[in-house]
Amino acid sequence: MKIFIDEIVRRLQPLLDVPAAEIESLVQVPAEAAMGDYALPCFQLAKKLRKAPPAIAGELAAKIEQGPPFDTIEAVKGYLNFFVNRGKLAEAVLGRILADADRYGESDSGRGKTVIIDFSAPNIAKPLGLHHIRSTMTGHALCRIFAALGYRTVAWNYLGDWGTQFGQLMVSYKKREHELSRGEITVKDLLDLYVQYHKEAEEEETLDDEARAWFRKLEEGDPEAAGLWRIFREESLKEFKRIYDRLGVHFDTYEGESRFVKESMEVIRRLLESGLAVKSEGAVIVPLDQWKMPPCLLMKKDGTTLYATRDIAAAEFRHASYQFDRLVYVVGSQQKLHFRQVFKVLELMGYDWAGRCIHADFGMLSFTGGTFSTRRGKLILLEDVLDKAVEIARAIIEEKNPTLENKDEVAEMVGVGAVIFGDIKHRRNKDVVFDWDTALNFDGETGPYLQYSYVRLGGIIRKYDEPLPAAANFSLLTTDEERALMKMLGDFPEIVRRAAAQYEPSIVASYLLDLSSAFNTFYQKHRVISDDRELTHARLLFVSALRTVIRKGLDLLGIRCPERM
RNA sequence: GCGCCUGUAGCUUAAUUGGAUAAAGCGUCGGCCUCCGGAGCCGAAAAGUGCAGGUUCGAGUCCUGCCAGGCGUACCA
Numbered sequence: 001m002k003i004f005i006d007e008i009v010r011r012l013q014p015l016l017d018v019p020a021a022e023i024e025s026l027v028q029v030p031a032e033a034a035m036g037d038y039a040l041p042c043f044q045l046a047k048k049l050r051k052a053p054p055a056i057a058g059e060l061a062a063k064i065e066q067g068p069p070f071d072t073i074e075a076v077k078g079y080l081n082f083f084v085n086r087g088k089l090a091e092a093v094l095g096r097i098l099a100d101a102d103r104y105g106e107s108d109s110g111r112g113k114t115v116i117i118d119f120s121a122p123n124i125a126k127p128l129g130l131h132h133i134r135s136t137m138t139g140h141a142l143c144r145i146f147a148a149l150g151y152r153t154v155a156w157n158y159l160g161d162w163g164t165q166f167g168q169l170m171v172s173y174k175k176r177e178h179e180l181s182r183g184e185i186t187v188k189d190l191l192d193l194y195v196q197y198h199k200e201a202e203e204e205e206t207l208d209d210e211a212r213a214w215f216r217k218l219e220e221g222d223p224e225a226a227g228l229w230r231i232f233r234e235e236s237l238k239e240f241k242r243i244y245d246r247l248g249v250h251f252d253t254y255e256g257e258s259r260f261v262k263e264s265m266e267v268i269r270r271l272l273e274s275g276l277a278v279k280s281e282g283a284v285i286v287p288l289d290q291w292k293m294p295p296c297l298l299m300k301k302d303g304t305t306l307y308a309t310r311d312i313a314a315a316e317f318r319h320a321s322y323q324f325d326r327l328v329y330v331v332g333s334q335q336k337l338h339f340r341q342v343f344k345v346l347e348l349m350g351y352d353w354a355g356r357c358i359h360a361d362f363g364m365l366s367f368t369g370g371t372f373s374t375r376r377g378k379l380i381l382l383e384d385v386l387d388k389a390v391e392i393a394r395a396i397i398e399e400k401n402p403t404l405e406n407k408d409e410v411a412e413m414v415g416v417g418a419v420i421f422g423d424i425k426h427r428r429n430k431d432v433v434f435d436w437d438t439a440l441n442f443d444g445e446t447g448p449y450l451q452y453s454y455v456r457l458g459g460i461i462r463k464y465d466e467p468l469p470a471a472a473n474f475s476l477l478t479t480d481e482e483r484a485l486m487k488m489l490g491d492f493p494e495i496v497r498r499a500a501a502q503y504e505p506s507i508v509a510s511y512l513l514d515l516s517s518a519f520n521t522f523y524q525k526h527r528v529i530s531d532d533r534e535l536t537h538a539r540l541l542f543v544s545a546l547r548t549v550i551r552k553g554l555d556l557l558g559i560r561c562p563e564r565m
Numbered sequence: 566g567c568g569c570c571u572g573u574a575g576c577u578u579a580a581u582u583g584g585a586u587a588a589a590g591c592g593u594c595g596g597c598c599u600c601c602g603g604a605g606c607c608g609a610a611a612a613g614u615g616c617a618g619g620u621u622c623g624a625g626u627c628c629u630g631c632c633a634g635g636c637g638u639a640c641c642a
Contacts, residue, residue, distance in 0.1 A: 028581070030584095031586085031588095041585085044622095046622075047622095053622075078584090078623095121642095160642065163641070164641065164642090257642090283639070283640050292567095294637095294638060298640095300639090300640040301640065304640090306642085307641075332636090336569065336570080336636080337568080337569080337637055338637090363635085363636090396604070400603090401602085426577090429570075430571070431570090432577095433577085438591075442604055443590085443591080443604060444589090444604095445577090445590045446590090448604055449605090452604050453605090456602060460601045461601090462601090463601045463602095464601080491581090494581095498581095510578090510589095514589090523601080524607080529601055
């Protein structure tokens with residue numbers, strides 16, 4: 001906790017000829033509890049002072065002001081170790097949480113700043129696949145995390161609602177028009193059309209030309225093409241929203257690529273005028289070989305725009321509309337080069353905010369049995385995974401808690417929570433292999449484990465059967481297990497900050513696992529409700545604080561939590 | 566070919582951003598409910614961090630080279 005570190009710095013300062021900020025950066029938390037709560041490694045000081053680290057640590061230990069809140073300050077090898085009084089630690093941490101309540105972990109560091117999070121971004125006319133969960137839930141969690149730090153957040157679903165693929169879909173649709181009635185076309189039909197197209201395109205080479213022609217008609221505003229496109233988009237959106245709803249995900253805007261087609265042409269015109277863009281092989285490009293990148297392609301030789309063009313136009317629009325502090329793209333790492341190019345072009349255009357565009361990339365999701373391919377119809381539907389998980393949750397409830405009242409509601413929370421957590425506990429960076437058995441296992445480091453811990457905490461409070469005391473003597477909470485938990489609880493605000501700074505919700509996820517695990521260890525070993533009234537009161541408020549933090553952490557990750565399960 | 570990312574117990578991951586004896590989960594084996602919920606807890610076996618060098622008082626973390634996998638590399642997004 002900050003107050004203890006500040007105190008350490010205050011006491012060290014008179015003994016060292018080093019600025020406070022530097023001392024603070026040296027202070028760290030030892031790997032093991034036996035080595036204290038905080039430590040100052042003296043190795044870096046050794047050079048300056050021209051003394052051996054153990055000697056420095058020894059001298060500091062002898063000279064430093066001892067006394068509360070520290071029980072002891074001692075030298076071990078080259079380290080100066082600080083042991084915070086356990087009672088004082090408990091008072092500081094629980095006092096803070098009691099005061100902040102549900103706002104514990106929040107801050108106002110982002111006040112007055114806007115961050116736009118661009119995430120999920122499915123292509124219309126295709127169902128949401130399991131692979132969409134990474135962008136969707138990472139982006140959603142980032143929204144909540146930034147909001148907790150006081151930022152205004154804009155959740156932006158930049159729909160993939162433009163591109164040659166819609167030409168393909170139209171070709172496929174026209175072929176089978178008589179079999180399909182326009183009003184009732186579903187996303188499932190659209191997927192079939194898409195798969196059919198790619199099957200047929202392998203044999204009929206003219207199909208691709210037809211598709212390009214249809215896409216051109218669309219860009220030129222042809223009424224039939226536009227009409228079809230509108231149906232595709234509306235049907236898809238209806239379907240997406242249904243699933244987002246199950247995931248608890250909300251968007252502030254669904255403005256997709258189609259919104260920026262007109263501006264894209266404008267971008268091309270301006271870039272050509274300024275000389276940044278040139279014509280090459282019939283296309284329009286921005287050469288980037290100076291920066292060791294392939295050129296950024298803005299316009300194809302058939303005169304239609306590209307993804308990059310629309311991204312540039314969209315970025316301009318976003319800055320004009322929101323003057324964002326940051327624009328975060330939660331998009332797969334396949335597109336790393338694409339974003340480097342786009343950001344570079346924005347920089348060359350003279351936008352100082354280009355440096356505030358961030359690609360929060362993430363690794364591939366694959367499954368045992370191959371990679372996802374919508375074209376070949378080889379994909380796992382997100383909804384199938386959710387349904388399966390909920391079904392299993394439901395069966396477990398039936399087995400373990402048959403008298404539970406709202407079984408379906410709870411099964412939904414647990415099943416969906418398991419799927420969400422199973423994905424976002426991984427660091428963004430890593431490729432993830434989806435495996436049904438792992439995803440549907442609710443033991444160990446899983447979402448249900450966190451929910452169970454929360455429910456268990458609630459069970460204790462329910463068992464007490466009296467209103468919680470308003471205050472208690474926290475200095476009684478001094479067991480090893482309580483001390484470990486206090487330290488973790490005290491870390492929570494820092495965890496939230498780090499998750500935001502690194503665009504990494506998994507930091508919150510692993511924190512919650514550690515916290516829950518430590519709680520369950522405590523629970524096994526100690527009783528909360530006992531004959532000792534004073535201790536019972538202190539522990540009840542401690543339990544309540546744990547509940548607050550687990551609930552808050554799950555909330556930041558976008559995972560709902562039942563009161564019983 | 567070139568560029569980027571990844572490589573830690575059988576499997577999936579962590580390691581306070583360069584610090585003390587590399588930590589968990591799954592799986593395997595063995596224990597724990599007259600006591601606040603066993604979706605839990607405790608213990609055992611199991612890696613010296615892809616390989617080889619280097620920098621450093623100190624390297625899973627930084628640098629170099631190699632190996633393996635993934636992704637990307639001008640008209641898809």
